[in-house]
Amino acid sequence: MSRPNQPFTTGSTELAALLVRVADGDAAAFQAFYDRTSAKLFGVILRILIERQESEDVLQEVYLIVWRKAATFDAAKASPITWAATIARNRAIDRLRARPPRAQVPMEAAFDLVDDGPAQDAGLIHDQDARRIAAALSTLEPRHAAAIRACYFDGVTYDELAAREQVPVGTLKSWVRRGLIRLRDLLEGSQA
């Protein structure tokens, strides 16, 4: 893929303009950026961490990173919301990994490798790219798609998934990577 696959909507352009001002230290632009993006980022973080106070802490941390790093945002590489949501996912997963093992929040549902994603989420999908990736995901081997979902949405590790599925970690990684390659091929095919 040589270009971002999200179309640049009016919203993206506005958010990118706000980030340019944030990079200049404009606190009002920063607040506007927060107002338009914080619910989405909080949703991403909460889905991974589940625990609310910890999620609020991570959200705060994420926006301080946005404030400091706004100048590094590159509109040629990603849309503003992708850039910010990626920071949020990474910080949430790192926080999850830093938890002591006993403090893990129970996530039975996350370990259940049944690919129930597209059906239950379909009503919320409004973006064309989101529809395309959901459709592509639904054509994968179900265990591969479910492993990808568990990692991406819930922050589950390969090790945890492998133990749950009673397969070697190498096999689990192979599922995921083959699934991602297939996903990429499907998306590139449908873009042409």
Add this chain to the structure above:
Amino acid sequence: MSQQPQPNGLDGLTELEALAMDHALGGGSRAERKAAELRLLSDPEFRAAVERWQVMLAPLDDVTPGIAPPPSVWAAIAAEVEPQPRLAAALPAVAGGWWNNLGLWRWLAFAGPVLAAVAVAVLVQPGAVAPGVPAIVADGPALVATLADADGKPLIAAAFDPANGQVRFAPVAASDKATGGTVPELWVIEGKNPPRSLGVIDIAAGRSQTIPRDRLAGLKPGVILAISIEPTGGSPTGAPTGPVIATGKLSAD
């Protein structure tokens, strides 16, 4: 791309590509993620691969419901990013005039052309204008910069009026770096060129200073302004010799 399963899970992928997928998806252990984050800093090829996968996967986030965070989160963030008003209030010694108002300088940076013309009119002091230069001509927007120290603390606001070549400084916070026998000198850094002197300046006075016409070229949005401490009379070498106390980017509307 090979579809044959292999014990290492690489499936014919390069190690770089496989690790980039792992990092973008997030399935690695804590140690694996830390290793990947270090590699991101030093390996542009790896970084580009991770970014490609992140962008591909990002539309998945569309199905995650947004949830409004409580107002306390923004309050905590705002307290971290808006230290300027508290700084100014804590420093009555330099809070002497309308120019000691970072908000105003910021406002000048984002004002539209009409407002910029007004700003120029305010900035120009009658009598300080070079002969032959109209006092109120906005043939370019006013440019402003907030110069901060190495820790990011704003020290000095600077406004440059291209119409008459005047630069005005407003101290935002006191710096104890300047001592007797030394003077601050202003530099402009354009891209990768070495710093170019704009002359010795008087920060504390808040007065306009005129930059010689022959040095004005290159003063445009995006260049970096820097202030170093030099011996009285300015740098003897033509390049900064003393400590750099503040830097900031020049910007315009």
